[in-house]
Every structure is written in C-alpha cells, then in structure tokens.
Amino acid sequence: MITAAQEALPNPVHSGAGREITYRDAIRDAMFEEMARDSNVFLIGEDLRDPWGGAYKTTLNVSNVYGSERVINTPIAEESIIGASLGAALTGLRPIAELQYLDFVMRAMDAVVNQVAKVRYMSGGQVQVPLVIRAQGGGGRSSAAQHGNSLESWLCHVPGLFIAHPSTPYDAKGLLKTAIRLNDPVFFIEHKMLYMTKGMVPDEDYTIPFGVADIKRPGTDVTIVANSRMVLLSLEAAELLAADGISVEVIDPRTLVPLDEATILESVHKTNRLVVVNEGVERCGWAAEVVAMVQKRAFSDLDAPIERVCSRNVPLPFQPDMESYVLPSVAEIIEAVKTALYVS
C-alpha cells in the first residue's frame, strides 16, 4: 500500500514566486486547482455551497465557479455523506467529502472502517477508492467535549486509510493535492485553530509525497515529533529552550499513515532523546505508536525514557482555563524536554 501512495510523486522544489496565504486559503486553492485539473473532482458535504462556503469557509466561492453539480450540499447525515462519496468513488468520480467536525466521523464510522477502508482489499483489487475525506479537529476555542476531539488515533488504527495531518499552509496545499490525486482513501485532517495561520505558499503547482516528514527546526539535543497544531507549540517551546542553550529538533511527520520512520530514527540516533507531542488523549494515542516504534528500532540510541505530551485522559472541557489545562501546553513540552535531558 505504501508504494502505491508514493508512486511518481516527487519532492517539491520551488523556483518561482510565492505568497503568504492562510491555511484555509491554501486548502481552498488546492481544491480549486484540482477541480480545474480534473473534472471528476467534486465536493460533497454540509453547507459547502456559496454564499456560506463551509463552516470554516474552506469552500468559499467554489460553487460560484464550478456550479452546484460539483459542490453538493447534504443534509446532516454523515453516514450518507461517506456512503454516497464511496459510491461515487467506486463508479469513477473523485469526491472530496467534508465532515464538518472530525467528531462527527463517529456517525459514519462503520462506512469508513468497514467499507471505505476495506472494499478495495475485499474485492481483490477490482475496485479502487479515490476518495478524500476532509475534516477538522482539535481544541482551543471552547468547542468542548463533543466538538474538540482529536481523533486521528482512531483512524490510524484502520488499515486501508491514509492519514494526512498538515500543520502549515504549505504542507496543507501540497498534501491535499497528493490526496486528491491518489487512488486510495485519504483522511485529510485539518485543525480549527490553524485556519487563520499564515505561511508562504508557492504559486506553482506542487505536491508533497506521503510518508515524508519535514524537519521544521533542526537541532542536536532532543527530538520532538509533533503533529498538526502541536508542531507550532513545539516550535514555540524550542525557541524558549534555545535561550537556555538547549537545541531542539522538531519533526513534523505530515502524514501519520504512512509514517516516515527513517527521519524520526535518524534524528533520535543523533539526539538520543525523544519527546512526542500529540493533541489526542494520552491513553492509546498516536504518540504511543511513535514511542513503540522508536524504542523497538532505536533502543540503544536512547539515553532517557521517551516522553509523551498529550491531552489528559478526560473529556475536553468547555471552560477556557480548564480546556487549556487539559490540552498540551508549551510549558508541558518544555518540561518534557528537560526531563529527557535530566535537567530540572
């Protein structure tokens, strides 16, 4: 499956100009460009059409340009959204389905786990599923327990799905294009707190291959592996730690499935210390997967136990201070780094 994802998608090298745009606009641009490139690409989900343009405005103006046949508004019926998209994908179209909140995937979980992820295998390869499911997750704005979950761990546990989890506008655009062009189902997980963040995005067409991590900040003393918004928190922590003379390397895997193990292991070989930061709840979360992989493959490179910084094992509170207490924080990341360094 991994080789299928990485066929013929080279590492981007940019020569031309770029602009600073928001994460949200990068995602929208990706969809715009792919819809222009391939008329089979269409959008389906709740409230996507103009003038609303999506709950987080990621589809603003798309129906104005491409019409309502290629931007389908659905009722609040997640299982049907996924089911219909799967059917469309099986019959030759390339749907981009949107779940307004990743939390709502739970209403479509059977379709995702037992149909979308498995039908290619169970048909002996007779069919393929060129389906992208976009959703946004995460906490930080009091969306509370039912609207702030980070459920990527659940999805990583389903063989047959690819999981992309960008943290920057550049990564978001490149990864979404790859996802759309892939002939296998991809969960493209955005973060509600990242939509307004800005970053440089090249004007030219580019894609980012799956299974290639990005070293967002090189360092020598400790490796941090983080995903989505936690990459930004880790970079903030790294900046503060640099003032203490601690050099932190921050790695953003960008895709959780497939995971770029080689980059992570190379980094741990260099620094001998690892901290994994994931917004999902600590218990049985994605961070544990990274820890297990590294301790197995780089045991003799470890000078300290691997630290995890995750959300506490409780439903996400509504009250802002309590929500901050539960979510991972820059302070906790700094503490974890210092623990790994045997520094108090």
Place this chain on the structure above:
Amino acid sequence: MRVEVIMPRMGQSMEEGTILNWLQPLGAVVKRGDPLIEIESDKATVEIEAFATGRLAEILVQPGDAAPIGAILAYIEVEERAIRPREPVLPTTPVQNVGQPEARRPSVVSPVARRVAQEHGFDPATLAGTGPGGRVTKEDVQTAVTASIDTAQASSALSLKPGRLDISPLARRLARENNIDLRLIVGSAPNGRIIKRDIVSMLAAPDTAVLAAPSLPNAGQPGGVVRMPLSRLQRIAAKRMVESKQQIPHFYLTLDVRMERSLLLRESLNRRGKRVSINDLVLKATALALAAYPSLNAVYEGNDLLLNEAVNLAFAVAVGDKTRSEGLTTPVIHGCQALTLVEIAGRAGELAAKARDSKLTPDQLSGATFTVSNLGMFGIRQFQAIINPPQVAILAVGALQKLAVFDDQDRVTPAQQMTVTLSADHRATDGAEAAGFLATFKEVIEDAFVLAE
C-alpha cells in the same frame, strides 16, 4: 403458598369491576390458564383465567359485588413443590482492599464514611475506627484509600532488583563498545541512572584504571600477553576476599615480640626428636591468648557474637610453587585449647602435607574460629592479612629478624624479633581488647615456658 387473584384493569378508564360469576367452585383445583372468573367492567364482560396452578382456597368477593382495580378477589393455594426455586443470586461483595477480611466485628460506621467507602469498594467494617466509641469516620476511610493507592503505586513502580544496574540503553551500548566495567560507574541522572555523559566522562579520564579488559595489541606474540585462568581455589578466595573487605570493618594492630626464649624451647624440643616450627609456637601462643580473650575466638552473626568454647586454628598453606601460586588453603586444627605444643605441631605437620597433596577432607577445612597466616618463611617482615569471615580476626606473622635493640641498661644488644599484626573486626571487638590479646600473645611467646606446659 398463597397466590393472589386480583381485579385486572381491563380498560384505560376502568376503575372498578363487578364479579359476575366464579367459574370454579371454592376448593377446586385449577390449572393455570383455566377460566376462573367472569368480570364485568363498564364497557365489557371478560373471562379472566387463572394465572397459577393450585387450589382455589379462598374467595373474597362474591358474585354481584364490585371491587376496585388491584383488589384481591381470591387466593389460590399453590403447592410448594410445584414451584421451582429460583437460582440464588450471589450478591456482589465489595472489594476488600484493606487488610484481611477477618471475622466481622460489628462496628459503628458513620454514614459519610460508609458512602466514601462504598465509592472505593471497601467494606468500612474492616477498618479501625478512630471516632468516638471506635466509630469508623470518613477520615479513617480516606486514610485507607490513600494507603491502598500508595501500596498499589509502590508495587507497580517495580524497584530495581538488587544487582541490576539502572542504565540507559545508549549508555549500556557505549560501555560495551568501550570495554568499560559498569560496576565502577556512578550514574549522574537524578535517580542515579547511568547515562551517556557518565560513559563519556569515564572515557575522557582513562587513567582511573577502570578498563576491565584493556585491548592488548601484542597478544600471543613474543613479548606479548598470555591469558592465565585462575584456579578454582583462587576464584573462590577472590570472591571471599572481596566480601570480607567490603563487609568487615578491619582494623590493624602491630606488635613486635622477642623470640629468644621461644627459639631455645624449639631447639630443645627439636633435639629430643619433637619437630616444632616457629609457626607451631605461634599457634600455641595464639591458643593460650584466645583463652583469655574469647571474643576474638568467635563468629560474628548479625547482632550476636557466637563465642566458641573450642579454639580451632586455621593456618595458611601455600599450594603450588613459589613462582606460580595456585592459591592458599587453610587447614584447621580443632581443639587447640586442649592440645600441647607438640600435639599442635604434629597436627599441623600432617595437615600441611595433606594440603600440599590436596587430600584434605571437608571437616579438616572447616570450623575455624581464628586464622594464623605466616609469611616469615618468605622474609616478609610485616603484613596485614584479610579476615576470613565469619571469623573476627586473623594474625599475620612476619619473619624473624636479628636487630639491634636497647636493653634495660640502655646498651645496644642483639635481639631476635618477630613482628605480628592482628587484623580484627571492629564490629566484634575494639582496639583495647585486641591490644590486650596481643599483649597476652607477646607475654606468652616471650616467656615460652608456658608454651610447653
């Protein structure tokens, strides 16, 4: 057992019904499902069946009479054996986290304590109450909860087995790659773990001689290095010597003794065919001194000193030749307190011969209460020996030396002097006592006549 027959509700708005007819006579045996009564409500007349099998034992409402919904109309006497007893449902017992569930003693438990205990799965009756009259209070329950959490955490935080090193995988690998003996490194991590920087600093200071297996470039070549395995005797001794030095607080007292009279005695005995060596004189003198200082003729056992009635002296015999030692063996002469000098000499001679032929039996090697080690034959003037546990002392004997000394007239005079050093276990004895022993030893060996008694 009597089963009630009640007025059924036969309609939403029905509040009472009227008995029209009993379809079974009083005392009749009815089967479940048999028609039993005709009842009239305001809407309809309905035949009601019996819901139990038994004897219609009593009729309470007669035909023509009305009764409200739920009223008892009759009783059916059901035979006991017709009813299959229900399976007993085992009550869920609360998890006993605290102490042993002893015989339940009735204890007063406050309602709050009971609630908190229930929340944590305790039976509060098993706790000791500190409230008035022995009442179990909320605090008692909370203390028990905390204690059970602590024990759970303590047992889950698996402490390192004795002898296991706390060391990071990386440090272990680096130590292995660099031939470093980990037992000699102290970890610098906050919990004492050995980490990479400890190995790195050890490597940076190689003159601390901790390299366990230094790489030898010329192994096997002329002028190079040959590997010589230690004999079994040597390996066992090595282990015991390490234990002795680690566990016994040694202290050392050195004394010089004048051997003139002892040498004369020896000469005299040898002339008459009784072979007695200097070592035999020492053994006899030791036995006499130990009689006066029994706590040096003892075995140390934790808080007790086991004083031995018999003086069983071990003496060292070298096995192997002078250039290649195969270790020391220490045969034991049992009961020296009752042996004469000549008898001790005889035993010592026999045992030494057997030792050199490796023919000593286990009881000839065990039971020693004190050891004498003599390097005088090698010319060693003075040395300190290592105590053989569980003994508490050892006497190291040096060579005879002819020295110039001052006599009591301050004139220089030749003397035959021998230096002995007592190593003693400071848990079992102290300087004063050990000095007393040595003084007695000196007195006895310098007098010499007493040795021959």
